[in-house]
Amino acid sequence: MPELLQFLFSGVTVGAVYALVALGFTIIYNASDVVNFAQGEFVMLGGMLTFVCHAAGLPLPLAALIAIAATSAIGVAMNKLAIEPARGAPVVSLIIITIGASIFIRGGAQLLFGKQIHSFPAFSGDTPLRIGGATILPQSLWVIGGAVVVFVGLWLFFTRTLTGRAVLATSNNRLAAQLVGINTGFVMTLSFALSAGIGALAGVLATPITLTSYDVGLAFALKGFAAAMLGGMGNPKGALAGGFLLGLIEALTAGYLSSQYKDAAAFVVILLVLFFMPQGLFGQKSVDRV
Amino acid sequence: MRVSAKSATLLVLVVLILLSPVLFPSGYYYRVGALIFVNAIAVTGIVILTGYAGQISLGHAGFAGIGAYACALAPVHLGLHPSLAMILGAAISAVLAWLVGRPILRLKGYYLGVATLGFGILVSMVLNNERQLTGGPDGMEVPDLGLRGLLKDAGLDLTNGQFWYFLCGIVLIAAAWLALNLYNSPTGRALRALHGSEVAARTVGVDVARLKLQAFVISAVYASVSGSLLALQNKFITPDVAGFMHSIEMVTMAVLGGVGSILGAIFGAAVLTLLPQVLTVFAEYEQLVLGLVMMGVMIFLPQGLLPSILRRVRGKDE
Numbered sequence: 131m132p133e134l135l136q137f138l139f140s141g142v143t144v145g146a147v148y149a150l151v152a153l154g155f156t157i158i159y160n161a162s163d164v165v166n167f168a169q170g171e172f173v174m175l176g177g178m179l180t181f182v183c184h185a186a187g188l189p190l191p192l193a194a195l196i197a198i199a200a201t202s203a204i205g206v207a208m209n210k211l212a213i214e215p216a217r218g219a220p221v222v223s224l225i226i227i228t229i230g231a232s233i234f235i236r237g238g239a240q241l242l243f244g245k246q247i248h249s250f251p252a253f254s255g256d257t258p259l260r261i262g263g264a265t266i267l268p269q270s271l272w273v274i275g276g277a278v279v280v281f282v283g284l285w286l287f288f289t290r291t292l293t294g295r296a297v298l299a300t301s302n303n304r305l306a307a308q309l310v311g312i313n314t315g316f317v318m319t320l321s322f323a324l325s326a327g328i329g330a331l332a333g334v335l336a337t338p339i340t341l342t343s344y345d346v347g348l349a350f351a352l353k354g355f356a357a358a359m360l361g362g363m364g365n366p367k368g369a370l371a372g373g374f375l376l377g378l379i380e381a382l383t384a385g386y387l388s389s390q391y392k393d394a395a396a397f398v399v400i401l402l403v404l405f406f407m408p409q410g411l412f413g414q415k416s417v418d419r420v
Numbered sequence: 421m422r423v424s425a426k427s428a429t430l431l432v433l434v435v436l437i438l439l440s441p442v443l444f445p446s447g448y449y450y451r452v453g454a455l456i457f458v459n460a461i462a463v464t465g466i467v468i469l470t471g472y473a474g475q476i477s478l479g480h481a482g483f484a485g486i487g488a489y490a491c492a493l494a495p496v497h498l499g500l501h502p503s504l505a506m507i508l509g510a511a512i513s514a515v516l517a518w519l520v521g522r523p524i525l526r527l528k529g530y531y532l533g534v535a536t537l538g539f540g541i542l543v544s545m546v547l548n549n550e551r552q553l554t555g556g557p558d559g560m561e562v563p564d565l566g567l568r569g570l571l572k573d574a575g576l577d578l579t580n581g582q583f584w585y586f587l588c589g590i591v592l593i594a595a596a597w598l599a600l601n602l603y604n605s606p607t608g609r610a611l612r613a614l615h616g617s618e619v620a621a622r623t624v625g626v627d628v629a630r631l632k633l634q635a636f637v638i639s640a641v642y643a644s645v646s647g648s649l650l651a652l653q654n655k656f657i658t659p660d661v662a663g664f665m666h667s668i669e670m671v672t673m674a675v676l677g678g679v680g681s682i683l684g685a686i687f688g689a690a691v692l693t694l695l696p697q698v699l700t701v702f703a704e705y706e707q708l709v710l711g712l713v714m715m716g717v718m719i720f721l722p723q724g725l726l727p728s729i730l731r732r733v734r735g736k737d738e
Binding site: 165212215216219221222223225226227229230231232233234235236237238240241348352355356359363390391393394397398400401404405408409410 | 470476478523524526527528529530531533534535537538539541542545546548549664668671672675676679704705706707708709710711712713714715718719722
């Protein structure tokens with residue numbers, strides 16, 4: 131049993147990171163119908179900028195705040211410079227634009243920060259906690275807690291605040307939202323800031339465990355994308371469930387079957403789910419207007 | 421005299437392939453040219469899938485990987501001649517595309533994207549992990565095609581670079597010719613119809629599912645042949661050929677050049693193959709520039725490079 135518990139712990143930890151990335155995908159997708167493949171670079175920037183600020187002598191919480199704010203600003207700039215000018219472009223073009231943005235950010239990070247692997251200290255020490263014969267790092271609890279807090283925060287934001295409802299209205303019908311006086315341009319800006327910030331937060335929380343370097347973003351983007359699609363693109367509940375599910379599948383496959391094929395198991399499950407539920411687990415059936 | 425678009429495209433291709441060597445300052449350029457042709461073959465397949473039929477694939481490098489490793493493995497384990505191994509690879513890719521395509525082509529847009537992405541990742545993972553067979557991430561050697569030796573015996577002595585330049589050029593012309601024929605055939609028209617609107621195509625009696633599957637299988641064979649030629653030419657292959665970034669490269673080349681036309685897509689393949697060669701001087705900035713080019717072209721020239729250039733040229737004529 132301790133063995134299973136150990137695998138579950140590591141699965142939930144990884145899953146929480148995927149869930150945060152998937153939530154970032156969901157927010158931007160809802161506001162603009164764009165799947166932002168640069169989402170993984172936000173995670174990289176969060177970890178990397180925190181490391182740089184921390185190494186420059188700033189206390190860790192301040193370094194993390196600066197990293198998250200700076201990444202949000204980069205997200206907003208990306209929206210203004212690359213996404214808004216291409217409004218209405220076909221899906222393939224949008225995929226290429228956001229992948230172009232991700233390659234650009236990765237190239238910039240390589241130039242500025244070099245190719246080394248970096249990390250910074252865990253928030254609450256490195257002494258593993260023992261639970262039921264298995265161990266878990268305190269930093270894992272930070273990651274899991276972070277995902278839960280972000281999800282609850284987003285839920286409150288989208289259901290209880292006027293601005294959050296404006297975002298939901300825009301995602302339902304952009305034109306109708308404009309007609310009732312919602313500033314959809316601001317909604318887009320806000321969504322990119324929020325999504326980049328959440329990605330950066332994931333990077334800040336995960337880096338003491340996973341370490342970071344300029345090229346970690348792509349893997350996060352692919353897993354986050356897969357998690358969001360597994361849950362059903364555009365649904366925050368789906369993103370959360372998809373993320374944790376993906377993490378658990380990976381950890382259990384690595385533990386019981388083969389660590390080399392842990393990523394394979396995740397994609398096999400996604401193919402099977404999409405085969406039977408073409409809109410993902412929580413996605414709504416789309417209807418074509420002819 | 422009016423020349424059909426098909427003959428014009430083929431004529432331009434043949435002339436470019438034959439005359440470009442006049443401008444080559446050194447033998448190295450034959451190698452770059454052959455690389456462009458290999459990429460252009462795969463990209464022509466993407467034009468059929470994305471440009472004609474409007475379907476997305478983020479995993480076509482998986483088929484390139486199958487074609488490449490067929491040429492590496494079949495001669496050693498099955499005793500096949502490398503040219504037959506290439507056909508075997510294409511056949512395996514076709515069957516696999518047919519099996520995988522049936523369920524996943526029902527998906528649309530990003531869902532199709534993630535499903536094809538998953539397929540590509542599975543292939544590259546098998547190539548990376550089955551070390552006894554594929555040598556893992558370190559790659560493996562590929563046997564010689566042997567055709568250059570035969571030509572030499574027949575009195576045609578080409579350098580290695582020249583041989584691959586002209587062989588890949590001939591295959592590219594054949595690939596483009598087939599794709600252009602398809603465009604004007606009833607199947608091609610039906611594919612373009614379902615690209616416009618699946619529902620409308622279905623109401624006029626187009627078998628949407630079957631046609632999408634056909635386009636998927638054909639484009640998979642193109643990718644597979646491209647992978648085989650790459651492997652045979654380099655005599656060495658690594659799992660990168662099946663990686664996600666290679667899939668993205670194929671789609672980017674097609675869309676950047678202009679996914680609506682064969683010539684545009686081939687132009688895109690040439691630009692993106694040459695870009696890293698030009699940028700070797702500023703190797704550090706390669707990724708930055710590549711990212712900028714991808715974003716810039718899609719934002720400012722959404723139809724792709726070649727159609728936009730042609731429109732500008734024609735606009736000045738009138």
